[in-house]
Amino acid sequence: xxxxKKPVDLTASPDGRWFxxxxxxxxxxxxxxxxxxxxxxxxxxxxxxxxxMCRAQIPAxxxxxxxxxxxxxxxxxxxxxxxxxxxxxxxxxxxxxxxxGFAMFKSGASAYNIADYTPFKRxxxxxxxxxxxxxxxxxxxxxxxxxxxxxxxxxxNGWDPAVKGDFAEYFxxxxxxxxxxxxxxxxxxxxxxxxxxxxxxxxxxxxxxxxVRRLQPQCLINSRIGNGVGDYDxxxxxxIPLEAHGGLWESIDTHNDTxxxxxxxxxxxxxxxxxxxxxxxxxxGGNYMLNIGPNGLGEIPAAxxxxxxxxxxxxxxxxxxxxxxxxxxxxxxxxGECTASRDGKKLYLHVLDYPLDxxxxxxxxxxxxxxxxVLGRGAKTLKVSKNAGATNIALPQQPPxxxxxxxxxxxxxxxxxxxxxxxxxxxxxxxxxxxKLTACKAGKNSWMEKxxxxxxxxxxxxxxxxxxxASWTFKTPQAGRYYLELDYSAKLEADGxxxxxxxxxxxxxxxxxxxxxxxxxxxxxxxxxxxxxxxCGIVHLPKAGKYTLTIRPTKETPSGWxxxxxxxxxxxPTVR
Ligand code: JFZ
Numbered sequence: 001x002x003x004x005k006k007p008v009d010l011t012a013s014p015d016g017r018w019f020x021x022x023x024x025x026x027x028x029x030x031x032x033x034x035x036x037x038x039x040x041x042x043x044x045x046x047x048x049x050x051x052x053m054c055r056a057q058i059p060a061x062x063x064x065x066x067x068x069x070x071x072x073x074x075x076x077x078x079x080x081x082x083x084x085x086x087x088x089x090x091x092x093x094x095x096x097x098x099x100x101g102f103a104m105f106k107s108g109a110s111a112y113n114i115a116d117y118t119p120f121k122r123x124x125x126x127x128x129x130x131x132x133x134x135x136x137x138x139x140x141x142x143x144x145x146x147x148x149x150x151x152x153x154x155x156x157n158g159w160d161p162a163v164k165g166d167f168a169e170y171f172x173x174x175x176x177x178x179x180x181x182x183x184x185x186x187x188x189x190x191x192x193x194x195x196x197x198x199x200x201x202x203x204x205x206x207x208x209x210x211x212v213r214r215l216q217p218q219c220l221i222n223s224r225i226g227n228g229v230g231d232y233d234x235x236x237x238x239x240i241p242l243e244a245h246g247g248l249w250e251s252i253d254t255h256n257d258t259x260x261x262x263x264x265x266x267x268x269x270x271x272x273x274x275x276x277x278x279x280x281x282x283x284x285g286g287n288y289m290l291n292i293g294p295n296g297l298g299e300i301p302a303a304x305x306x307x308x309x310x311x312x313x314x315x316x317x318x319x320x321x322x323x324x325x326x327x328x329x330x331x332x333x334x335x336g337e338c339t340a341s342r343d344g345k346k347l348y349l350h351v352l353d354y355p356l357d358x359x360x361x362x363x364x365x366x367x368x369x370x371x372x373x374v375l376g377r378g379a380k381t382l383k384v385s386k387n388a389g390a391t392n393i394a395l396p397q398q399p400p401x402x403x404x405x406x407x408x409x410x411x412x413x414x415x416x417x418x419x420x421x422x423x424x425x426x427x428x429x430x431x432x433x434x435x436k437l438t439a440c441k442a443g444k445n446s447w448m449e450k451x452x453x454x455x456x457x458x459x460x461x462x463x464x465x466x467x468x469x470a471s472w473t474f475k476t477p478q479a480g481r482y483y484l485e486l487d488y489s490a491k492l493e494a495d496g497x498x499x500x501x502x503x504x505x506x507x508x509x510x511x512x513x514x515x516x517x518x519x520x521x522x523x524x525x526x527x528x529x530x531x532x533x534x535x536c537g538i539v540h541l542p543k544a545g546k547y548t549l550t551i552r553p554t555k556e557t558p559s560g561w562x563x564x565x566x567x568x569x570x571x572x573p574t575v576r
Pocket of ligand 1: 050
């Protein structure tokens with residue numbers, strides 16, 4: 001064994017340019033839990049399937065007996081890699097060992113692995129290591145370094161006394177040796193994705209970093225290694241951020257509501273929703289890693305695969321606007337997001353909500369637009385005009401593809417003032433991270449709907465009575481009228497505590513209404529904040545120009561008042 005005591009130069013993160021250019025990746029959660037399909041002893045479990053052993057409180061010996069029959073005879077690494085490549089994904093990260101402790105690779109450190117413990121006898125990670133490069137993909141491994149519900153001393157198993165033991169025995173005897181095996185036996189490993197570090201010590205995190213650096217110096221390490229010693233940030237599960245992030249980072253997402261296969265979870269996000277989420281993440285400078293959960297035979301659910309192929313048609317047509325794209329130089333617009341070419345000569349406008357009047361407006365844009373066209377749709381040029389400081393692009397009457405990408409050839413450095421633009425005919429959302437706050441706070445509300453099915457909401461919270469307020473300053477290129485909607489959650493104690501929302505000279509009082517959220521203390525499910533969209537009424541912006549929208553309580557707010565997720569200026573539908 002080498003000297004594990006040499007100080008690790010953690011400032012020397014490997015070259016992450018390949019990561020930054022990749023933008024889109026496949027996450028794979030696969031293990032014996034897939035063979036159960038989320039059912040145990042005849043009971044269906046709803047939520048994330050890879051946690052079945054914990055949720056059904058299955059003794060390690062009983063779960064291992066099930067694992068011993070795991071035989072995914074329809075597994076094809078080439079088919080998985082081909083699907084990832086067809087979808088436009090650039091790397092695959094697969095669970096080498098999840099919390100259940102079962103190794104999905106041949107391991108000398110523990111016989112509890114797919115090659116030695118099951119009739120399958122093969123090493124799927126070795127087969128993926130061969131298939132991925134053939135399809136132009138990099139390969140990474142997920143490894144649960146603290147939680148191991150099977151090994152003596154592993155973390156996280158609070159229900160089976162048979163596996164109680166000393167964490168150091170598990171960490172030194174299984175965790176570190178298996179990470180060494182993963183870093184030694186599968187060729188170049190692009191990244192290692194650690195998860196739920198729990199109480200792991202900084203020394204143990206560093207020990208794993210050093211092990212990886214020593215064997216695979218180019219291998220990136222995610223932030224869930226713990227103790228702040230990773231190379232890039234993995235955001236909270238299924239979290240699509242509102243703000244741009246610096247450095248290397250990713251959002252991870254399920255395709256339905258589970259990571260591991262659950263036979264009764266058919267809640268697949270559509271290809272249009274997946275592309276919207278991909279675009280929103282890429283526009284803020286991140287990677288979008290989308291999960292698939294193969295079943296117990298090693299097949300990717302057909303519904304999931306079909307939707308990924310649809311996504312691939314879009315990513316192929318719009319590759320220039322995604323891969324190696326730079327984050328947006330513009331603020332989020334009501335119609336969508338923006339990315340830019342690395343050389344700054346092109347802007348890509350991702351039209352997520354197609355303007356009904358067929359006119360795409362960019363307000364406060366500085367720089368010269370030489371040409372506008374629909375990306376991937378040939379050379380037809382779109383008409384560009386300027387009016388009162390706003391740039392208007394005449395879109396095709398029908399959206400040629402959803403989402404549509406408009407490519408702008410630009411001269412000189414493009415920039416736009418960061419002030420939000422409000423446009424008629426579209427929903428204009430005002431979000432917490434961009435508000436000016438007085439005597440109230442920006443917070444994040446995270447909760448599980450089904451088990452492990454995380455939802456996140458940026459909110460404005462802890463309002464300190466009549467002196468508190470949240471405000472947004474915006475500009476609009478023309479007069480318009482809008483419904484003013486609030487999207488908030490409120491406890492019973494806040495019920496009836498009045499607020500006022502004002503835009504320009506208009507003031508509209510409203511009563512906060514209890515939204516009936518479930519409190520954190522409820523066993524097994526806990527907090528479930530219910531959000532209500534409340535319509536305050538129609539506001540009129542009499543002319544083009546700048547306005548300020550402010551919301552404030554008018555009375556004391558002992559309960560912190562409301563958790564305000566969004567204020568929206570929404571179109572007022574007409575009969576025309
Ligand atoms: C973890 C795992 O427990 C889960 O099974 C899955 O592998 C997921 C990708 O990662 O779950 C988490 C971990 C962290 C957060 C949420 C779920 N978090 O930080 O919000």
